[in-house]
Structures are given as C-alpha cells and as structure tokens.
Amino acid sequence: MGDEDWEAEIIKPHVSSYVPVFEKDKYSSGANGDTFNRTSVSSPEMDNGSSRKDPFLRTGFGSGRSLGNRDVGEFSKRETIPTMGSFGSGKGFGNRGFPNNKFEEGDSSGFWKESNNDCEDNQTWNRGFSKRGGFQDGNESEASGPPRRGGRGSFRGCRGGFGGSENNDQDEGTQRASGLFGSRRPALSGAGNGDTFQSRSGSGSGRGGYKGLNEEVITGTGKNSWKSEAEGGESGDVQGPKVTYIPPPPPEDEDSIFAHYQTGINFDKYDTILVEVSGHEAPQAILTFEEANLCQTLSNNIAKAGYTKLTPVQKYSIPIILAGRDLMACAQTGSGKTAAFLLPILAHLMRDGITASRFKELQEPECIIVAPTRELINQIYLEARKFSFGTCIRAVVIYGGTQLGHSIRQIVQGCNILCATPGRLMDIIGKEKIGLKQVKYLVLDEADRMLDMGFGPEMKKLISCPGMPSKEQRQTLLFSATFPEEIQRLAGEFLKSNYLFVAVGQVGGACRDVQQSILQVGQYSKREKLVEILRNIGDERTMVFVETKKKADFIATFLCQEKISTTSIHGDREQREREQALGDFRYGKCPVLVATSVAARGLDIENVQHVINFDLPSTIDEYVHRIGRTGRCGNTGRAISFFDPESDNHLAQPLVKVLSDAQQDVPAWLEEIAFSTYVPGFSGSTRGNVFASVDTRKGKSTLNTAGFSSLQAANPVDNDSWD
Numbered sequence: 001m002g003d004e005d006w007e008a009e010i011i012k013p014h015v016s017s018y019v020p021v022f023e024k025d026k027y028s029s030g031a032n033g034d035t036f037n038r039t040s041v042s043s044p045e046m047d048n049g050s051s052r053k054d055p056f057l058r059t060g061f062g063s064g065r066s067l068g069n070r071d072v073g074e075f076s077k078r079e080t081i082p083t084m085g086s087f088g089s090g091k092g093f094g095n096r097g098f099p100n101n102k103f104e105e106g107d108s109s110g111f112w113k114e115s116n117n118d119c120e121d122n123q124t125w126n127r128g129f130s131k132r133g134g135f136q137d138g139n140e141s142e143a144s145g146p147p148r149r150g151g152r153g154s155f156r157g158c159r160g161g162f163g164g165s166e167n168n169d170q171d172e173g174t175q176r177a178s179g180l181f182g183s184r185r186p187a188l189s190g191a192g193n194g195d196t197f198q199s200r201s202g203s204g205s206g207r208g209g210y211k212g213l214n215e216e217v218i219t220g221t222g223k224n225s226w227k228s229e230a231e232g233g234e235s236g237d238v239q240g241p242k243v244t245y246i247p248p249p250p251p252e253d254e255d256s257i258f259a260h261y262q263t264g265i266n267f268d269k270y271d272t273i274l275v276e277v278s279g280h281e282a283p284q285a286i287l288t289f290e291e292a293n294l295c296q297t298l299s300n301n302i303a304k305a306g307y308t309k310l311t312p313v314q315k316y317s318i319p320i321i322l323a324g325r326d327l328m329a330c331a332q333t334g335s336g337k338t339a340a341f342l343l344p345i346l347a348h349l350m351r352d353g354i355t356a357s358r359f360k361e362l363q364e365p366e367c368i369i370v371a372p373t374r375e376l377i378n379q380i381y382l383e384a385r386k387f388s389f390g391t392c393i394r395a396v397v398i399y400g401g402t403q404l405g406h407s408i409r410q411i412v413q414g415c416n417i418l419c420a421t422p423g424r425l426m427d428i429i430g431k432e433k434i435g436l437k438q439v440k441y442l443v444l445d446e447a448d449r450m451l452d453m454g455f456g457p458e459m460k461k462l463i464s465c466p467g468m469p470s471k472e473q474r475q476t477l478l479f480s481a482t483f484p485e486e487i488q489r490l491a492g493e494f495l496k497s498n499y500l501f502v503a504v505g506q507v508g509g510a511c512r513d514v515q516q517s518i519l520q521v522g523q524y525s526k527r528e529k530l531v532e533i534l535r536n537i538g539d540e541r542t543m544v545f546v547e548t549k550k551k552a553d554f555i556a557t558f559l560c561q562e563k564i565s566t567t568s569i570h571g572d573r574e575q576r577e578r579e580q581a582l583g584d585f586r587y588g589k590c591p592v593l594v595a596t597s598v599a600a601r602g603l604d605i606e607n608v609q610h611v612i613n614f615d616l617p618s619t620i621d622e623y624v625h626r627i628g629r630t631g632r633c634g635n636t637g638r639a640i641s642f643f644d645p646e647s648d649n650h651l652a653q654p655l656v657k658v659l660s661d662a663q664q665d666v667p668a669w670l671e672e673i674a675f676s677t678y679v680p681g682f683s684g685s686t687r688g689n690v691f692a693s694v695d696t697r698k699g700k701s702t703l704n705t706a707g708f709s710s711l712q713a714a715n716p717v718d719n720d721s722w723d
C-alpha cells in the first residue's frame with residue numbers, strides 16, 4: 001500500500017483554488033504568501049528522484065506556509081475561497097496552526113520518516129528525533145511530507161531542513177536542540193489555553209527552551225535530562241526539545257463523568273452468543289450485577305453509568321476475577337470488556353483497602369493497566385474514574401506525547417490504579433517514581449497487541465522489573481477481541497498456569513452487529529469511491545482507515561478539498577492535535593475521521609455508524625478491530641472495505657471466513673480469489689495460523705450461551721506446558 005500514484009489525479013485546477021477558511025481570515029494578504037519556492041522542493045537532491053509519488057509537491061499541498069497542524073476538519077465544508085495559493089503555501093508560520101499563532105514542541109524539520117506501523121509508545125521512542133528530524137526514509141522516497149500543517153511540516157519555508165541522509169537529521173536535531181525555541185522565538189505569546197511559549201534562553205542546561213503557562217523546560221542534556229528513548233524514556237535523547245504538552249483535565253462534574261450512550265437494539269441478543277470457559281474449576285457465571293455483591297458505591301456508579309444488565313464477557317469474567325483467578329478473555333469488540341475487568345478489581349480494592357495515598361512519598365499502585373494507544377488508555381482511565389467515583393480509590397493516567405513532569409505530578413498525588421501506555425510506564429518505573437511492590441492486578445488490554453513483537457519486549461521487562469510481584473503473587477488479566485495462537489502461547493509467561501480462558505463467540509470473530517461489505521476497488525479509483533460513499537452517507541459519523549500516516553494526511557486534506565469536514569489521527573500528529581481531532585470527531589464537529597491503525601483498537605465513540613477501510617490492514621485481526629469501532633454495545637453499524645486485488649489477495653481467505661462466521665454476504669469474486677490464493681498456514685475451517693478459534697491449551701470446559709453458568713472442565717488442561 002502507499003504506492004498509489006496520486007500525482008496523475010491530483011493535479012486539478014480546483015485544487016489550488018480552495019483555501020481553508022482560517023487561511024482566508026488570517027493570511028488573506030499576499031504578503032504572507034508563497035515565500036517557499038516550490039521548484040526548490042522538487043530538486044533532485046531533495047526528492048531523491050521520487051517526487052513522482054508525492055502529490056503534495058506538485059499541487060502545493062503543504063508547501064511553505066504551514067496551515068499549522070490544524071485539523072483539516074477545520075477546512076470547513078462550506079467555504080470556498082478564491083485562490084491564494086494552495087494548502088499551506090507560503091510561510092513556515094503558525095507551527096501548529098493554532099489560531100493564535102501559538103507555537104509548541106517545534107517538530108518542524110523538513111523530512112520525516114513514514115512507517116506503516118502507526119502505533120504507540122514503543123514507536124514514540126523514535127519520535128523525539130529521528131522520525132521528525134530532517135531525513136527521508138529510503139523506502140518512502142518522499143522528498144518531503146504531506147501537508148504537515150505546520151509542526152513537522154514539510155515545507156516550512158524558513159527552516160525546512162531538507163536533505164537526503166540521516167546526517168541531516170542529526171543536524172536538524174542539533175539545530176533544534178540548540179536554542180531553536182529559546183533563541184529563535186523570543187517571548188512568543190498567544191492567547192489562552194496555556195499554550196503560550198516563552199523564551200527561556202539560558203535556562204536549564206543552557207540550551208534554550210520554551211515554556212507555556214503550564215509547561216516547563218525540559219532540556220535534553222545535563223544531569224536532569226530524562227532517560228533516553230532507547231533506554232525506555234519516551235521523551236527523547238539529548239537532542240530536540242522535550243514534550244511539554246499537558247492534556248486538559250477531564251470534566252469533573254458528575255454528569256460528564258457518567259455520560260454514556262444508549263445500548264442498541266441488539267444488546268439483548270448478546271445473551272445468545274456462545275461462551276466457552278476453559279481451565280480448571282471455573283467459578284459460575286453470574287447473571288446480574290446484584291449477584292456480584294459489589295459494595296453500594298460501586299453499585300450506584302454502575303447504575304449511574306446506565307448499566308442494568310451484564311454483557312456475556314462480564315457475566316463470566318467478573319466472578320472469575322473476584323475469585324482471584326488469572327484470566328485471558330476474548331470477546332467481540334464493543335461488548336464491555338473494560339467494565340469486565342474494572343468492576344471486580346475495584347470491588348477487591350474496596351474490600352481489601354488501599355495503601356497508596358497522597359501522603360506517601362513513593363506511590364505504590366495496587367493495579368496497573370496497560371493499553372497500546374494513548375487515546376485508549378485515557379478512555380480506560382475515564383472508565384476507572386467513573387466506576388471509582390465517590391470512593392477513596394484514585395486512578396491516574398499517564399501516556400506518551402505529554403509532559404513527563406505532568407505524569408509524575410499526577411502520580412504523586414496518590415495512585416491506586418495506574419493506567420499507562422508502555423513507554424511512559426517504563427519511563428516512570430525507570431525514574432523510580434512508582435514502586436511496584438503493591439501491584440496485585442496487572443491488566444493488559446488489547447493483550448494480543450501488548451504481547452506481540454512491538455510491545456512484547458516491554459511487557460516482559462515490566463514483569464521482571466525489580467519489585468514487581470511474580471505472577472504467582474499478582475493477578476494477571478488479559479483482554480482482547482482477538483487472540484492469535486502464538487500470542488496465547490506467549491501469554492503463558494504472564495499468567496499462572498491455572499488461568500482461565502473465556503471466549504465469547506468465536507475468538508477473533510467480527511461483531512455481528514456490523515454489516516460488512518467488501519468492494520473491489522483498485523488504487524486509482526479509491527478516492528472517487530470514497531467521496532461517492534461519503535456523499536451518500538451525509539453527516540453520519542464515519543471512520544476512514546488508511547494504511548500510512550502520510551496517506552491519512554493526504555486523504556484528510558483531499559476530503560476537505562471536496563468540502564467534506566474531516567479530521568485525522570495518526571502517530572505522527574502531536575498529542576494535542578490527536579486529542580483535538582478525536583474531540584472534533586466525537587462531538588460532531590468533523591463527522592469524518594481519517595485514521596491509521598492507531599485508532600483501530602478500543603476506541604469507544606458514540607454513534608460511529610460507518611467504518612471505511614480505504615486500505616485494508618495487513619492482518620485480519622486488525623480488520624476485526626477496525627470494523628469494531630462501529631456496531632458497539634448492541635448498536636448496529638456498517639463497514640465498507642476497499643479490496644484491491646493488486647495488494648489484498650492474502651486477506652481473501654481470512655476475510656471470507658470472518659464474513660461467513662458473522663453471517664455476512666460473501667461476494668463471489670472474493671470467494672474466487674480466496675479459492676485461488678494460497679495462504680501458507682491458513683485453512684478455512686481452523687484458520688490455521690491466522691487466528692485461534694479456541695483456547696490453545698485445548699481443554700474446553702463449557703459451551704454455553706451467556707445466560708447460563710459454566711460447567712466444569714471436561715478435559716483437564718495440560719498446564720505444565722505453560723510455564
């Protein structure tokens with residue numbers, strides 16, 4: 001993917017005539033115009049002979065004046081403003097595109113490295129410098145990025161940092177680190193939001209710095225520098241400015257805390273889903289919240305959250321966790337896994353009492369929850385805060401892309417449940433800001449992702465950190481909608497040998513409330529098809545998944561050009577922008593969110609009615625997670641996927657399987673491709689290595705509908721092979 005030759009289609013006269021509304025307002029005079037010379041951009045030295053691929057170069061998207069990293073959704077649907085250049089043509093100004101010309105973080109080098117793997121904190125270890133600082137990744141062969149909308153924008157005019165080697169990256173980084181923010185941006189001030197940056201030349205280690213109202217200079221050198229990313233620090237090595245973003249605190253009022261959306265018409269149908277529990281002596285499932293015997297405050301909070309009935313994964317997982325057992329639970333997307341682990345943990349904490357308090361010097365959380373993306377961990381935190389409302393239990397969230405000092409300050413105020421992304425967690429542990437001795441619960445949400453090659457090593461480090469109780473001493477809970485066999489095997493290292501495995505429906509299966517359609521669409525027709533679909537959809541909330549960060553920017557910009565209010569989220573956007581984008585989507589300002597896989601898992605956004613896979617992901621599991629952003633909690637949704645026979649044939653067989661398991665129509669052409677395509681290890685009936693259909697330990701104990709309690713294991717499990 002990503003090789004689409006956009007150039008042929010993108011050069012259209014109307015492109016340069018569309019100017020986003022805020023551009024008109026702020027820069028309508030020609031004075032701010034094209035200070036960046038477009039021809040220089042496409043010089044061979046810079047584009048490495050590959051500018052053919054970069055539509056932005058030819059159309060002026062992102063050339064020169066950054067639109068800032070404003071969400072493209074702010075390119076209003078309704079505005080068409082007479083020509084004044086193209087997107088972002090002109091100055092390297094308004095770094096992030098904030099209306100008040102606020103500056104931040106300053107990732108403004110001219111080149112950036114694209115990666116298909118748009119994930120979180122393990123990737124963020126690369127972020128501070130190498131990804132952003134002026135170099136170009138050979139594979140991507142882009143002379144510059146897409147419309148970076150400022151920030152790390154390609155064509156920043158004044159300091160683009162072009163170059164073709166990693167050395168240039170170093171140079172750019174050094175340049176940035178040596179006072180770029182301090183000395184080159186004296187006393188910048190903008191209004192509001194604490195985003196104002198102030199010059200701090202000479203502060204800290206004397207390398208310059210920048211500061212906002214809520215921000216402090218964190219320099220990269222000297223005794224006080226944070227740990228390098230390679231060591232697990234997320235804020236970067238010696239070069240480059242540190243992340244200073246402090247997320248706004250979530251609303252404190254009860255209505256906001258307990259705001260929720262309605263369960264859908266199919267919520268009751270959850271009861272008919274088959275549930276398997278494997279392992280020894282599984283406790284009986286419960287049928288009602290009352291049976292869980294939770295304390296009054298918790299019960300009140302559950303009621304205030306609008307939960308009246310347990311979902312299947314909750315019926316089985318809650319008693320298992322209450323019984324102190326380790327658990328691997330697999331249930332379809334949007335079926336309430338978060339509450340399935342939070343409620344029993346909170347119940348235990350309430351029963352046993354907590355030790356951490358704001359008066360303790362070293363915070364020692366009783367529970368650590370990790371998840372692969374920042375937005376997801378924040379969502380889990382909000383759920384934890386909701387269910388612990390009115391109790392003395394304090395949940396804290398820490399994640400990358402935010403100021404480390406802020407994370408530390410949150411923790412020292414008291415921390416019983418620590419919700420964290422892996423990079424930030426390891427950073428905090430490395431700095432000895434928390435003690436692990438009290439950890440009784442370790443939860444890996446999206447556990448298959450947390451244990452795969454990306455995060456697995458970090459998770460292994462986590463469980464072998466000094467002080468971390470051994471698996472015999474803690475309770476470990478793994479949750480996901482997908483659990484490939486090989487990951488299940490790896491999980492044995494984390495779990496006690498007698499763990500229980502709960503499978504609600506088919507492991508790795510898609511949610512049946514999502515109506516799936518697969519359309520055969522070639523690369524060159526995708527955009528046209530997308531626009532056609534979105535026009536038909538109207539204002540209904542839609543997530544569009546693409547394979548690369550660069551393409552996410554491109555498609556979002558393209559849609560804005562087509563007057564479709566769109567924003568985007570991906571791993572190269574600053575955290576502030578990501579949160580803004582998600583907010584704009586969540587609250588309806590932009591009904592279309594273009595995303596990479598960073599938004600594929602876990603995100604629970606009300607009323608997402610459509611998911612469009614503009615590009616199919618590389619794995620079927622990812623497909624299942626992506627389409628699971630719609631059709632949640634008994635609501636219905638639609639997923640449309642563009643299948644390009646040039647690149648997606650390997651997915652034909654697993655797609656046919658997922659579609660038929662979910663009782664969806666399977667197009668004849670897809671079956672034909674599936675039939676004629678050899679996929680090593682795949683077999684339609686067992687799914688081979690593609691994903692597991694059962695607990696890989698083989699011992700199945702029950703096969704029940706969710707409304708009935710489980711039976712004892714029919715086949716004792718060979719636990720020995722799991723240590």
Ligand SMILES: Nc1ncnc2c1ncn2[C@@H]1O[C@H](COP(=O)(O)OP(=O)(O)OP(=O)(O)O)[C@@H](O)[C@H]1O
Nearest residue numbers: 307309310311333334335336337338481602604633
């Ligand atoms: N028993 C319940 N009654 C009503 N709503 C519920 C119940 N359990 C969960 N929900 C709601 O259902 C939605 C989906 O829950 P959640 O995000 O935990 O799903 P999930 O299984 O973790 O999904 P994913 O696999 O995508 O991460 C949330 O809005 C949650 O508040």
